Amino acid sequence: MVSEWNQIIGTVKAIGIWDILDIVIVALLIYQVIKLIRETRAMQLAKGLILLLLLYFVAYNLNMKTVRFIMQNVVATGVLALVIVFQPELRRMLEHVAQTKLNKLNIFQSSQDKDSELTGVWNESISVIANACETLSKTKTGALIVFERQTKLGEIIKTGTVVDATPSNELIGNLFFVNSPLHDGAMIIRDGRICASGCFLPLSQNYTISKEMGTRHRAALGVSENSDAVVVVVSEETGTISIAEGGVIERNFTIPQLEKRLRHEILHKNEEGQRKQSSVKALLRKVKK
Structure with a gap:
């Protein structure tokens, strides 16, 4: 023993x-x-x-x-x-x-984080898009807006029509207008600008999703499952505003809640990443010395 x-x-x-x-x-x-x-x-x-x-x-x-x-x-x-x-x-x-x-930690850093001017562009874009979602919700116009982050959505962008324009209430409304040829697809927001519209998204393979959710919500979940994108959905039937992220969808957002959430997910997390990156660079400089 x-x-x-x-x-x-x-x-x-x-x-x-x-x-x-x-x-x-x-x-x-x-x-x-x-x-x-x-x-x-x-x-x-x-x-x-x-x-x-x-x-x-x-x-x-x-x-x-x-x-x-x-x-x-x-x-x-x-x-x-x-x-x-x-x-x-x-x-x-x-x-x-x-x-x-x-x-x-932004080791593989995107152009979105490199350019500090984009913070101002994103601030303005988020406000405009939130206001546009309010109009779409009131008129019960279906919409699907994808905010690209670290994971690039080039393959999805190729399925739609390149727009490359500054967001505005009128432009977003026209693109999602029921008679518009692009209204059924998704709008991709890259670096605070409307990159493309009418894009096709992969549908979620999660069969436990509520049957109340339509194709737009399934598409929002699908792209959020396969990337780090934040997706805003406006229901055509009820006007309800939802957000999908990381394979999880949250519903019944008010406009202030929507704007606050988008700022947190897109701006604040990027700022946190920049601070972490600065810390890593400082540590690497000390190691080299």
Whole structure:
């Protein structure tokens, strides 16, 4: 008993800082994978894989040759099959991985954050767009407005018509007017300007969404699931204003609430990112010295 206790103490003493860091990194990776696949088809896949691994472990220790042979062949051919079957889930997972804290530290910094003048442009644009949403809500004109952030939406922009104009109440109203050829698509806001309109968005694959939500709300959720964009939806049936972000949709925004939320998501978070970036640069300069 004493020798076993001494052995445990010796093992603990042998653990260094890099061993602890190694364990923490692996734990964080496992946590992030579980967080990403939760409430998706991939979660059921993960449960099945755990059962197969347990079965293989039992078969190996009990020297069950037939079961072990079958399990080895299943593993060899199953990886490729899983990649094909769960391609959408894997793609979504990789897209989420790309939107890590590194983006928030602005290591891969966009032009939006580099130009300080854009803060003023965004301030004015948010006010104009909020006022336009008020008009659209009162007239029950359906609208879908996507605010691009770190994740670039070039592929989506290509599906619509390039506008490249300063936002105005009249222009937004005309683009979403029911007889406009672009009214059914989404408007993309990039760097505080209307980049494109009439764009097609990917629909959400979340089948737990309320049936009360129409195609616009599903499209808003879809693009928010696959990017860090903030999406504003104006319901054509009720005039209700909603915001979708990170695969979650919130409804019944008033105009002041909408403007406050947009300023927080687009301006304040960018300012936080700039402060973090300055801290990282200062730290790197000290390390170089």
